Each structure stands twice: as structure tokens, then as C-alpha cells.
Amino acid sequence: MEPFASLNDIEELWREMSTEEGKRAEKLLSIVSDCLRAEADKVGKDLDKMITEKPYFESVVKSVTVDVVARTLMTSTNSEPMSQMSQSALGYSVSGTYLVPGGGLFIKKSELARLGLRRQRMGVIELYDDKRNNGNPG
Template identity: 65%
Template sequence: MLPFATSNDVINLWRPLKPEEIIRTDELLKVVSDSLRVEADAVGKDLDLMAFDSLTFSNVLKSVVVDIVARTLMTSTDQEPMTQTSESAMGYSWSGSYLVPGGGLFIKKSELARLGLRRQRYGVIDFYGTN
């Protein structure tokens, strides 16, 4: 199956890509699109059909895919991806926060919600029973 976005979409919606990033982007687009298909299948939805039926949904889907790919591309592959670090000298202190704890690809709950893939749960607990 085709990805929901192209490397040109990543360039147009995010930033220009370096030549070595384009190959990685093309592979990430496939993986992200298939990951979203699996998430949609888990809640009984068909993303391909939904994108085909609505141009508006197709654009939102493209935006979500680009966001996930951009976040993954920002994650360093040759060093630890830190968002903040702190160092001290005489007290021998160091601390830091990682961009993606555990590394790898991840899809935020808010991104799934944008696509309507967050399963709503509801129910009632009857504490007193029925007599």
C-alpha cells in the first residue's frame, strides 16, 4: 500500500531535507502509514477508505504522518537525543532529559485523536444493584 504522504509533503509542510534524509524519510513514510493503519484496524476503521472518501480527512492524515516523520527525523541517530542537559563542576552533578525515552517511532495520543482513532470508553457501575 502507498504511504499517506510523500517526501515532497514533508519538505513542503516541515522543512527542506538533506539528501541523506530523503531515503530515510521515504522509508519512514511507509512505516508510519502502516503503523497508523494498524492503529485504525484495532478500532475497526479503514484509513485508506476514510482518506479516499474525504479530501479534508486525507489532508489531516497527511499532516499527522508528516508530524510523526518530522519528530522521528529530529531524533538523533548518532548520539543520545537530549532536550535539556545540566552540568556542575565542583559538585560533580549532571542531569539530562531525553527527547524520546526508549527511542524509536511513537505516535502521540493526540495524533490518534485527530484521526478519530481514540476509542471512547463509557459505562455505568451500579453500586447498589437492582432489587
């Protein structure tokens, strides 16, 4: 199956890439697209069919694909990049938050929500026992 985005889309929506990044991105496009299809399948949806039924949805799927690929490309292959870091001087303390803890590809819950793939659960709590008053108020 075709990826939801192209190398050109990544460069237009994110930034120009080096030759090495371009090679990685080309492979990632297929992987990310298939991962998104698998996530959709988990909730009984077909992204390709959704795009056919609502053509505007194609740009949403493309945007999410580019976001996931770009985030994966920003993850260093030889060391973990930090998205937040703090240092102290005399106490010798350094702390930071990694961009992708453990590395690898991941799709955020907010991205799944943008695609309409988050399962929504709804529950009902009975505050009053209807049997007590046979459903009559007061």
C-alpha cells in the same frame, strides 16, 4: 499501498532535508503510513476508506504522518538527542529528558486522537440503589 505523505510534503510542512535525511524519510513514509493503518485496524477503522469518504481528512492524516516522520528523523542514529537538559557546576550533576527514550518510531496518543483512533471508554456508576425505592424519588 501509497504513503499518506510525500517527501515534498515533509519539506513544505517541516523543513528542507539533507540527502541522507531524504533517503531515510522516503523509507519512513511507507513504514509510518502502514503503522497508522495498523493502528486504525486495531480499532476497526480503515484510514484509506475514511479519506475517500471525507476528503478533508486526507490533510489531517498527511499532517500526522509528517509529524511522526519528522520526529523520527530528529532522533539521532548515533546518540540520543535531549529535549530538555539541566546542569550544575560544583555538584557535578547533569540531567535531561530524551526526545525519544530508547529511540525508534512511536506514534503519540494525541496523534491517534487527531485521527479518531483512540478508543473511548464510558462507564456508569449507580449512586443510588433503585431497588430500595422502586425507582421513585424521595
